[in-house]
Amino acid sequence: MGSWMKMIKELTIRPKGERQIRKSPAYSFDEDLKKPLSGQTVKEILSKSSDVVFREFFLQGKDRIPCMLAAVDGLVDKNLLDQFILTPLMVDLARHPELTQVTLSNVVDKTLQSLLPGLEIKKISKMREAVDAILSGDSVIFFGNLTEAIVVGARGWANRGVAEPITESIVKGPREGFSETLRINTSLLRRKIKHPSLRIISLKLGDMTNTDLVITYIEKIASPDIVSEVLKRLSKIKMDAMLGNGYIEEMIEDNPYSPFPQISFTERPDVLAGKLLEGKVGIIVDGTPIVLVVPAILTQFLNVNEDYYQRAMVAILSRFVRYVGAFMAIVAPSVYIAVTTFHQEIIPTDLLMSISAGRQGVPFPALLEALTMTVVLEILQEAGLRLPKPIGQTIGIVGALIIGEAAVTAGLVSPLMVIIIGLTAVASYAVPTFDLSLAVRLIRFPLMILAGVLGFFGVTVGLYVILIHLLGLRSFGVPYTSPIAPLRIRALLQDTFVRAPWWALKRRPQLMDVEDPRPNGKG
Amino acid sequence: MERISPHQFTTLGAAVILGTTFLPVASIVTGVGGRDGWMSVLPGFAVGIPYCLMIFSLSEQYPRKNLLQISATVFGKWIGNFIGLIYILIVAYLGGLLLGQVGDIYQVSIMPLTPLWVFFLGGIFLVLYLVKSGIEVFARFSEVVFPLIVIALLLNVGLSIPRIEQGELLPILSEGFKPIFLGTRKIMPFVMTYMLFLAGVIAFLPTGKQELSQLKKGVWRIIFLVGILDTLVVLIQLLVFGPAETIRLVYGLLVLGKLVEVSRTVAGVESLFLGVWLAAAIIKIGSLFFSVIWGLESVFGLKGVKWRHAIAVVFLGISFRFIRGPSLITEIGLVDEYLIMPFVALWIPILWGVSRWKRGAGN
Amino acid sequence: MKTERGKGHKFILRLTIIACLLFLTGCWGKKEVEDLAPLLGVGFDQGEQPGTFLVTEQFARPKKDSSSGAEIEDRTFSVEASSVREAFEKFSEVAYRTPFMGSLKVIIIGEDFAKSGDFNNILDFFQRYAEFRRSMYLVLAKGKAQDILNLKLRSGLLPAMAIKSNIEGGDEISVFPTVRLGHYLTILGTKSTAPIFPVVESVKSREGVEYKEDGKDEAGEIRIHGAGVMHGDYLADYLTDEEAKGYMWLENDVIHRLINTVDLNENSVKFGGQVLKANTKYRVKVNNDKMEIQYQIKTSIAIDEILGPQKQLSGLEWVELVKQAEKDFAKVIEKECESSIKKERELGLDFLGIGRHIEQKNSAYWKTIKDQWEAEIADFPISLEVKVTIHHSGMSSSSASNSGGEGQE
Structure with a gap:
C-alpha cells in the first residue's frame, strides 16, 4: 500500500533539475x-x-x-x-x-x-x-x-500606486500594500527595515518575459542554508514566462502534490518585514503585489498579522477561535455523518430524538445528503467569488437562504444538516489564509466518504493519514509542523497557539536554525 | 542517518509503553492482585529502569549500533544471528497479534457489524505509511499523539469520578504484600516489550554526553509517567466497578467511556476515545514493525520496500489467524509472559555483563 | 514512456479496486438515525409457560412535529420469550425499525418475576451487549412491569422517561435508592451485601394524590416509593418508606431531604424543613470485647415550617425552640435508621452493607466472621449518633398567631 504514494510520485514528479515547462523557440x-x-x-x-x-x-x-x-x-x-x-x-x-x-x-x-x-x-x-x-x-x-x-534610466509608466491590500485587510495596523512595481515594493520594505543587514538580491527569470525578481532576507538572522537553497531552486527554474508568483511557487515548493500550502504569501510590507525578522526569506516578483515568503510552517497560516497589533489576550482568543474553526471546517460534516449513521450512542437521547425526527422523510442517506450539500456550498462559493460585489451578495442570499430554506421545507434535507453545512462554511472562513482554506475544503470530501463508509474508524484513519503527511512535509528544510513536532517549547508557548505579550517575546522564534540568537526586544 | 531528539525519545518511549497497555492493565493486575492490584503497576514498570540503563551503557560502548549488531560483535556472528532470529520472530508475532487486537476492540465495542479485515487493513495501512515516512516522522507522530492520549486518558478518568462507588478501595493491604508482587510480575512484560523496541531505536539516539544524561532522565520520566497513568487507569476502574467487575470486564476503560455523561450533551465518549487509542495501537505496532525491519536489516541484511510489504503481509497473516477474540487475548498474554519476558530478561543482562567482562579483560 | 503509462494503468486499477472495496461491499453496520427505534425501557414479568418471561419493550418513535420540534410517540410491545435476544427477534418481525439499545433508560422488574428469581441471567444481556450502558436504572415494579410501561401518563411522557426523570430528580428528596446497572453489579461483586432496588408503582387518583382521571379508574401517574431487597436472585421483601429513608441515611446517600417531625408525640410544636447537607460516617470499634459498628450522621437542616406554637416567643425562647427542633429532627432520623436496621436484622440480609463496612475498616476481623455473616447480622451491635444543626428558620422568627403576644392585649 505504501507504494501507491511512491507510484504517484514516480509518475508525476520529475527530478527538480529538469523542470522545463516551456522553452522559447528559435528566432531569426x-x-x-x-x-x-x-x-x-x-x-x-x-x-x-x-x-x-x-x-x-x-x-x-x-x-x-x-x-x-x-x-x-x-x-x-x-x-x-x-x-x-x-x-x-x-x-x-x-x-x-x-x-x-x-x-x-x-x-x-x-x-x-x-x-x-x-x-x-x-x-x-x-x-x-x-x-x-x-x-x-x-x-x-x-x-x-x-x-x-x-x-x-528614465522609466515612467502608469502604475497603481500604493493601495490598501485586498486579501489581507485588517482593522488595526498599517494600510499600505505592495503594488505591481518591483522598485516600489523594495522601497516599501526598506522603509520598514532601515538596517544595513537587509539584503536585496536581484535575479531575472523567464526567457521571454525577462521578469525581475529579488530575494530579500536579513543577514545573520536568516539561515544561510535556507537562502542558498532558495537561490538554488530559483536558478533551476527554466521557463519562458514568469507572469506571477504562482509560477515560482509551484516550481520551488517541496511537495507539489500536497494539498497544503508550503509557501506563504503576503501583500503587506509590515508582514514581510516581520517575517524577515523571524529569519525567513522573501521573494518579490516584478508585476505582482504578492510576495512569497519561505519557509512556511502550518501554524503560521492560521495566524494573522493583526494578532501582533492587538492586545495579547484578544489575540489569544482570536487565534483560539481560528484553530477551532479550522478543525471544525475539516471534521464537522464527517463527524455528523459518522455520528448519525454509525455511532448514535454518542448522542444523548433527547438530541437523538430530535435529529431522528428532523430526518423523518428525508429521502437521502446522511452521506449523500452531506455530500450534496457540501458540493452545493462549493458551487455557491465558486459562483460568488468572481462576481462583482453586488451580484455576489445576491448569490449568497439566493443560495443560502432561499435554496436552503426551500430544501428543508420540501423535506429534501434535514434542518440539522443545513445547520452543520452552514457551520462548516462559516468555520472555514475563519481560516485566515486562502491557500489553507482551500486545503481544508479539499480534505473535507475524502473524510466525509470515509465517515460514511467506516464511521469514526474511517475518520480517525483519515485524520491520521493527514497528520502523518503533515509530519513528513518540509518547507525548505524546515519541518512543516514545527514547533509542535519537533517540539520547540519556547516557540510553541510564545507564538503558536497563543501569542505572548510583546515584552515576553524576547527571543526570536526557533522555527529554524537562526544564526543570531540575540534577544529581540531587549530595551 | 536520521536522528531523534531527547524529547522525542521520551514521548516515543512513553507512547510505546503506554501503547496498548491501558486497556488490559486493570483487568490483569486486579486479576492477580485483587483490590490492591493498583499498587503493583508502578513497581512493575520501574523494573524497566535498570534494563534501560544497561542498554544505554551498551550504546555508549558501541555508538550508533543497535543491540542485535552489538550482540553479533560481543557473542560472535552465529550466536548473534541466532538471537536476532528469535528477536525477529517474537517481535513480528507480537506485532501481528496486536494488529489483531485492533480489530477485536473495534468490533467488540463500537462497530460490531464491520468485518475484521477492514480494521486490519486500516491499521496496517497507517503503520506502513508511518514506517515509510521514516523514524523521524514516527517520532514526531508520537510527539503529537502522545499528549492527546494522555489528555484522553485523564478526561476519561476525570469524567468517571461522579460514578465512583463508596469505599471500593478499602481495605488496603488486607492480603499482605503478596498480591502486589504477583501483580508486578504481570506488569513486567509490558515494559519488556518496550526493551525490544529500545534495542533497535538506540541506534538513532544522539550519543553526546549531555544528550545521554538527558536520555537517562527521559527514561525515568517515561517509566513514571506511564506508571502513574496506568495506575490511575487501574484505580478509577477499581473505584467505579469494584474488584470483581474490574476483573470481569475485558476492556474496562471503554465501559467507563460509555458511562461518561457530560451534562446531557455528550452521552458516551468511547468512540472518540477509541480514535485516540487507535493512534496508541499504531505507535505500538509501528514500533514492533520498525524492530522487525531493523532485525532483518542487521541479521540478514535485508532492506527495501519489498521487505516492508512482506512484513506487513506476515502481520496481517498472524492477525487473521486469531479472529477469535478470547484466544487472541490469551495468546497475547502468553507471548508477553512466556516469550518476551524470559527473552529480554536474559538477553540484555547477559549481553551487558559479557561486554563489560570483555572490556575488562581487554584492558 | 511505455512503462510509465503501464504504471499509470496499474495505479488507476488499484484506485478502482479500493473504491470498489469501499463502496460495493456495502456499508457495514451502517444505519441511518431515522431508521432506529430508540429503546427506552424494558420490563420483565413472569411468563405463562415455565422458563419463559414476558418482555415488554418500550420504543420511542420520534415524529416530526408541525412546530418544528420532535414529538415522541409510544411503541410498546410485550412478548413471551425465554431469552432477551429471542424477545428482540420477535419484536423485529413486527417493528420495521432497528432497535437502538444505547438509549435504554430503565429496566423494570415485575413483582412476580422478581420473586421467582432467574434475574441475573436476564441482566447478563444488558451488561454484555456493547450498545448498552451501565448507567441505566434498575427498578422493581409493584405489580406487573408491563402495566407500568403501558400506562398512559397525564404528563404525556412515556413511562420509561417519566421513571428516569423521577429517579434523576430523586436527589431533591432522597427517599429511595438510585440503582444503576453498574452499581448493582458492583454490589453483587462484594458477595456480602444484599442488593436493593427502588420500587415504582402506578398511582391512581385518591391513592395518596388526587387528580382528574382521564379514564375511569385508570392510573395516570407513577411514583417511586420505597425499595425492595433482593436475596440472591429473588426479591426477599419490600422496605417501607420509613425503612428506605433509614437506608438512605445509613448509606450516606442523602443529598437533600424534606423532613418533618409531625409523627413525634413528645413535643407539641412540630417542625418541617429541608436537609441542606448530610454526611454519614461509620466506625468499626471494639466495645466490651465485641466489635461494634457505629454510624455518625451529621446533617444541616433549614426550618421551613413550624406548626403549633401558641404564643409569640422572645428571642431567648426562640433559641431554645430551635435547639428543641434539632433534637426532634435527630429523633426522627434515628427512628428512620432504627427501623431500617430492625428490618435488616429481621430479614437476615445485609442490604445496609455493614459486612462490607467491617471489611473496609477491619479486614482481619471480617475474615473471621465472613462465613457466618448472615447469622451474625441479627445481633451484630450497631450504634447510632445523629447530630443535627439548624442553619436557619426561614424568613421569619415567630409564627403569625392570634393568641397572646407582643403588640396585643
Whole structure:
C-alpha cells in the first residue's frame, strides 16, 4: 500500500533539475544578438513593434556625430527624456560647442561624465543588454557605429500606486500594500527595515518575459542554508514566462502534490518585514503585489498579522477561535455523518430524538445528503467569488437562504444538516489564509466518504493519514509542523497557539536554525 | 542517518509503553492482585529502569549500533544471528497479534457489524505509511499523539469520578504484600516489550554526553509517567466497578467511556476515545514493525520496500489467524509472559555483563 | 514512456479496486438515525409457560412535529420469550425499525418475576451487549412491569422517561435508592451485601394524590416509593418508606431531604424543613470485647415550617425552640435508621452493607466472621449518633398567631 504514494510520485514528479515547462523557440534575430553592438541592428530587431520609437539626431561637438535614442513608448517618462537627455545633447551642446571636445572616439565617456545629468546612467557594450534595456523601459543612446552605447534610466509608466491590500485587510495596523512595481515594493520594505543587514538580491527569470525578481532576507538572522537553497531552486527554474508568483511557487515548493500550502504569501510590507525578522526569506516578483515568503510552517497560516497589533489576550482568543474553526471546517460534516449513521450512542437521547425526527422523510442517506450539500456550498462559493460585489451578495442570499430554506421545507434535507453545512462554511472562513482554506475544503470530501463508509474508524484513519503527511512535509528544510513536532517549547508557548505579550517575546522564534540568537526586544 | 531528539525519545518511549497497555492493565493486575492490584503497576514498570540503563551503557560502548549488531560483535556472528532470529520472530508475532487486537476492540465495542479485515487493513495501512515516512516522522507522530492520549486518558478518568462507588478501595493491604508482587510480575512484560523496541531505536539516539544524561532522565520520566497513568487507569476502574467487575470486564476503560455523561450533551465518549487509542495501537505496532525491519536489516541484511510489504503481509497473516477474540487475548498474554519476558530478561543482562567482562579483560 | 503509462494503468486499477472495496461491499453496520427505534425501557414479568418471561419493550418513535420540534410517540410491545435476544427477534418481525439499545433508560422488574428469581441471567444481556450502558436504572415494579410501561401518563411522557426523570430528580428528596446497572453489579461483586432496588408503582387518583382521571379508574401517574431487597436472585421483601429513608441515611446517600417531625408525640410544636447537607460516617470499634459498628450522621437542616406554637416567643425562647427542633429532627432520623436496621436484622440480609463496612475498616476481623455473616447480622451491635444543626428558620422568627403576644392585649 505504501507504494501507491511512491507510484504517484514516480509518475508525476520529475527530478527538480529538469523542470522545463516551456522553452522559447528559435528566432531569426538570435544570431543578431550575438553580433557586436550596433544601433542599426537593434533597430532592425525591434522596429517591427510600433511601440518602440527611435529618435535620430546629431550631436554637434567637434565632430558631427549621428546618434539614435531608442525607447519603448509608454514605458519611459517623456518629459524626463526631453528635459534631461535630448535637451542637453541637442540644444545645450549646440549652443556651446566650444565647451566640449567631443569627438567620435570619446563621445561615450564625455556624455557619461559631463553631458547627461541624471542618476541611472551607464555604459553598455553588448547587444543583448541593449535590447533588454530598451524592453525593460530604459532608453538607450547609440552613437554612430560605435559598439558602445549609453543606457539612461528614465522609466515612467502608469502604475497603481500604493493601495490598501485586498486579501489581507485588517482593522488595526498599517494600510499600505505592495503594488505591481518591483522598485516600489523594495522601497516599501526598506522603509520598514532601515538596517544595513537587509539584503536585496536581484535575479531575472523567464526567457521571454525577462521578469525581475529579488530575494530579500536579513543577514545573520536568516539561515544561510535556507537562502542558498532558495537561490538554488530559483536558478533551476527554466521557463519562458514568469507572469506571477504562482509560477515560482509551484516550481520551488517541496511537495507539489500536497494539498497544503508550503509557501506563504503576503501583500503587506509590515508582514514581510516581520517575517524577515523571524529569519525567513522573501521573494518579490516584478508585476505582482504578492510576495512569497519561505519557509512556511502550518501554524503560521492560521495566524494573522493583526494578532501582533492587538492586545495579547484578544489575540489569544482570536487565534483560539481560528484553530477551532479550522478543525471544525475539516471534521464537522464527517463527524455528523459518522455520528448519525454509525455511532448514535454518542448522542444523548433527547438530541437523538430530535435529529431522528428532523430526518423523518428525508429521502437521502446522511452521506449523500452531506455530500450534496457540501458540493452545493462549493458551487455557491465558486459562483460568488468572481462576481462583482453586488451580484455576489445576491448569490449568497439566493443560495443560502432561499435554496436552503426551500430544501428543508420540501423535506429534501434535514434542518440539522443545513445547520452543520452552514457551520462548516462559516468555520472555514475563519481560516485566515486562502491557500489553507482551500486545503481544508479539499480534505473535507475524502473524510466525509470515509465517515460514511467506516464511521469514526474511517475518520480517525483519515485524520491520521493527514497528520502523518503533515509530519513528513518540509518547507525548505524546515519541518512543516514545527514547533509542535519537533517540539520547540519556547516557540510553541510564545507564538503558536497563543501569542505572548510583546515584552515576553524576547527571543526570536526557533522555527529554524537562526544564526543570531540575540534577544529581540531587549530595551 | 536520521536522528531523534531527547524529547522525542521520551514521548516515543512513553507512547510505546503506554501503547496498548491501558486497556488490559486493570483487568490483569486486579486479576492477580485483587483490590490492591493498583499498587503493583508502578513497581512493575520501574523494573524497566535498570534494563534501560544497561542498554544505554551498551550504546555508549558501541555508538550508533543497535543491540542485535552489538550482540553479533560481543557473542560472535552465529550466536548473534541466532538471537536476532528469535528477536525477529517474537517481535513480528507480537506485532501481528496486536494488529489483531485492533480489530477485536473495534468490533467488540463500537462497530460490531464491520468485518475484521477492514480494521486490519486500516491499521496496517497507517503503520506502513508511518514506517515509510521514516523514524523521524514516527517520532514526531508520537510527539503529537502522545499528549492527546494522555489528555484522553485523564478526561476519561476525570469524567468517571461522579460514578465512583463508596469505599471500593478499602481495605488496603488486607492480603499482605503478596498480591502486589504477583501483580508486578504481570506488569513486567509490558515494559519488556518496550526493551525490544529500545534495542533497535538506540541506534538513532544522539550519543553526546549531555544528550545521554538527558536520555537517562527521559527514561525515568517515561517509566513514571506511564506508571502513574496506568495506575490511575487501574484505580478509577477499581473505584467505579469494584474488584470483581474490574476483573470481569475485558476492556474496562471503554465501559467507563460509555458511562461518561457530560451534562446531557455528550452521552458516551468511547468512540472518540477509541480514535485516540487507535493512534496508541499504531505507535505500538509501528514500533514492533520498525524492530522487525531493523532485525532483518542487521541479521540478514535485508532492506527495501519489498521487505516492508512482506512484513506487513506476515502481520496481517498472524492477525487473521486469531479472529477469535478470547484466544487472541490469551495468546497475547502468553507471548508477553512466556516469550518476551524470559527473552529480554536474559538477553540484555547477559549481553551487558559479557561486554563489560570483555572490556575488562581487554584492558 | 511505455512503462510509465503501464504504471499509470496499474495505479488507476488499484484506485478502482479500493473504491470498489469501499463502496460495493456495502456499508457495514451502517444505519441511518431515522431508521432506529430508540429503546427506552424494558420490563420483565413472569411468563405463562415455565422458563419463559414476558418482555415488554418500550420504543420511542420520534415524529416530526408541525412546530418544528420532535414529538415522541409510544411503541410498546410485550412478548413471551425465554431469552432477551429471542424477545428482540420477535419484536423485529413486527417493528420495521432497528432497535437502538444505547438509549435504554430503565429496566423494570415485575413483582412476580422478581420473586421467582432467574434475574441475573436476564441482566447478563444488558451488561454484555456493547450498545448498552451501565448507567441505566434498575427498578422493581409493584405489580406487573408491563402495566407500568403501558400506562398512559397525564404528563404525556412515556413511562420509561417519566421513571428516569423521577429517579434523576430523586436527589431533591432522597427517599429511595438510585440503582444503576453498574452499581448493582458492583454490589453483587462484594458477595456480602444484599442488593436493593427502588420500587415504582402506578398511582391512581385518591391513592395518596388526587387528580382528574382521564379514564375511569385508570392510573395516570407513577411514583417511586420505597425499595425492595433482593436475596440472591429473588426479591426477599419490600422496605417501607420509613425503612428506605433509614437506608438512605445509613448509606450516606442523602443529598437533600424534606423532613418533618409531625409523627413525634413528645413535643407539641412540630417542625418541617429541608436537609441542606448530610454526611454519614461509620466506625468499626471494639466495645466490651465485641466489635461494634457505629454510624455518625451529621446533617444541616433549614426550618421551613413550624406548626403549633401558641404564643409569640422572645428571642431567648426562640433559641431554645430551635435547639428543641434539632433534637426532634435527630429523633426522627434515628427512628428512620432504627427501623431500617430492625428490618435488616429481621430479614437476615445485609442490604445496609455493614459486612462490607467491617471489611473496609477491619479486614482481619471480617475474615473471621465472613462465613457466618448472615447469622451474625441479627445481633451484630450497631450504634447510632445523629447530630443535627439548624442553619436557619426561614424568613421569619415567630409564627403569625392570634393568641397572646407582643403588640396585643
